[in-house]
Amino acid sequence: MYTSAGPPARPPFWDLRAWRAMYPGMWAWVLQRLSAVVLLILFPFHVLNPYKTWLRAAVLALVILHGMHGLKVILTDFGFPARHQRKLLLGLTVFGVAGFFWLAYLRKATWGFF
Amino acid sequence: MAASGVIFRIRRGSGADDPNERFQAYAITPRPRMTVLDALTAIQSRQDATLGFRYSCRVGMCGTCALRVNGRPRWACRTRLDGLGESITLEPLTNFPVLRDLAVDMDPFFDKMTRVRGWAEPSREAAEVPTQISPLGRERGQIDPHIECITCGICYSACTMVGHEPAFLGPAALNRGYTLVCDSREMGGAERLAELAGEDGVWRCHSQFNCTEACPKGISPATAIHALKRRATASGTRGFVSALLEGRAPSGERAQGD
Numbered sequence: 172m173y174t175s176a177g178p179p180a181r182p183p184f185w186d187l188r189a190w191r192a193m194y195p196g197m198w199a200w201v202l203q204r205l206s207a208v209v210l211l212i213l214f215p216f217h218v219l220n221p222y223k224t225w226l227r228a229a230v231l232a233l234v235i236l237h238g239m240h241g242l243k244v245i246l247t248d249f250g251f252p253a254r255h256q257r258k259l260l261l262g263l264t265v266f267g268v269a270g271f272f273w274l275a276y277l278r279k280a281t282w283g284f285f
Numbered sequence: 286m287a288a289s290g291v292i293f294r295i296r297r298g299s300g301a302d303d304p305n306e307r308f309q310a311y312a313i314t315p316r317p318r319m320t321v322l323d324a325l326t327a328i329q330s331r332q333d334a335t336l337g338f339r340y341s342c343r344v345g346m347c348g349t350c351a352l353r354v355n356g357r358p359r360w361a362c363r364t365r366l367d368g369l370g371e372s373i374t375l376e377p378l379t380n381f382p383v384l385r386d387l388a389v390d391m392d393p394f395f396d397k398m399t400r401v402r403g404w405a406e407p408s409r410e411a412a413e414v415p416t417q418i419s420p421l422g423r424e425r426g427q428i429d430p431h432i433e434c435i436t437c438g439i440c441y442s443a444c445t446m447v448g449h450e451p452a453f454l455g456p457a458a459l460n461r462g463y464t465l466v467c468d469s470r471e472m473g474g475a476e477r478l479a480e481l482a483g484e485d486g487v488w489r490c491h492s493q494f495n496c497t498e499a500c501p502k503g504i505s506p507a508t509a510i511h512a513l514k515r516r517a518t519a520s521g522t523r524g525f526v527s528a529l530l531e532g533r534a535p536s537g538e539r540a541q542g543d
Contacts, residue, residue: 192356196494197445244492248514253507256494 199260203240206233224282232271239267290314291366293324295336296376300383308374309333315366321375322350322361325387337386345501348437351378352387358442358499378442380451393451394438397458401480402473403465411470418469427467431460431509433502440496440506446489453489454481456496456506463509466516482517490514 193201210233216223217230243263247253275282290312298306311328322340329336340350343362350361353376355369366373381389407416418425440456441447447455454462462481465471481487490510497505 192353194443194493194495194498196492196498200491200493247492247494247507248511250511250515252505253494253497253511254503254505256497256507 195257195260199240199243203237206237206240209233210237222281227278228275228282231274235267235271239263290371291324291369292372293328294372294374295328295386296374297336297386298383299385303383319366320362321352321354321359321364321366321369321373324366324373325361325375337384337388339388346435348435348439348501351437351439351442352376353378353442358439360437360439360501363501378438380442380444380447380455381438389438391438394436394441394455394457397441397454398436398461400485401454401458401462401465402477403458403461405465405468405471406473407470408472411472416470424467424469427512428464431464431504431506434460434504435502437501439499439501440504443495443499445493445495446491450485450489452485454485456490456510459487459490459513460504460506460509463513466513478513478517478520481513482521487513487517 210230213226213230213233217226220226240263243256243259246259247256251259291314293311293313294308295311296306297309300306311332313324313327315324322343325336325338325340329338338350338352338361340362341347342349345360345363348360351358352361353359353374354361354364355374356376358378361375375387377383377387377389381391381393384390410416434457436457438457440460444453444456447453459481462477466474466478466481471477487510490507492507492511494507497507500506
């Protein structure tokens, strides 16, 4: 049965179908690049106003995110098997999130968390 | 998957420059364990004889039927309709010129294989005397996980860096080059490593691991690329240090082989 012609082009970027072809390693790569750009924007504000809690938390989270992904690339560069990069990504993400909350906990008096 | 029917949205035409490029929809009633290739042959034989696609072995040995299913590069013959949803989008592989509909021109891909001289070039000694490589040896361990490539082009299509820079050798050629660089019977190691670590070689890889994720054979070209980076770095460092020790200026030439 010959039905109808569909839309003429691939989905636009705001359509979730345009992003479903991306693999986790690709998302990690995109997030690391984005975190670098956002850090560059946030850093001057952080230097000028170092006592804003949300700013400190955001900078810490982005530094950890960027650093964990950087560590992933270094580890695979030096022989960590790339076929297990998903597990490495998951492990480093868990480590990073735990590290963020640990550091935030250490600063609970000034950050007002917990 | 609904038993009632599946809509295939298939990209038709001969690439982005074709003003008639479009998606065309076909409805089929799936059979149990039906594959995407089964569906394509059914559409071609019963609905639209002009639909262009390519296949050969039908059993996942040749890789000829590679295309994109719902955005991801896969083999049509080994991809069942189960779990793909009621609307399945089929497109030609990215990073290849489209010949017609789902059939792409593989020439750029095989040109890269030629650039890395992806064939055996045994030394005179290895050519005359049968060489044994122990199945349990380190060399065998390095080569074996990368040797089963059937050059289907899926990793090349999944690689965004090939899309960004078409001159990049790409995962398959680098993976093939790695198996030859590791092979002690080869005599072209230095020249081959120079090409693999050259302008269009391993340093263009940004470690996104799309090739490793996509490979239907379970090969990890990214592992080969990282190993080549280490070899190239070690080789370049040795050349740099020996040049300094000999009192001459480092030449700045590209990495030479072991």
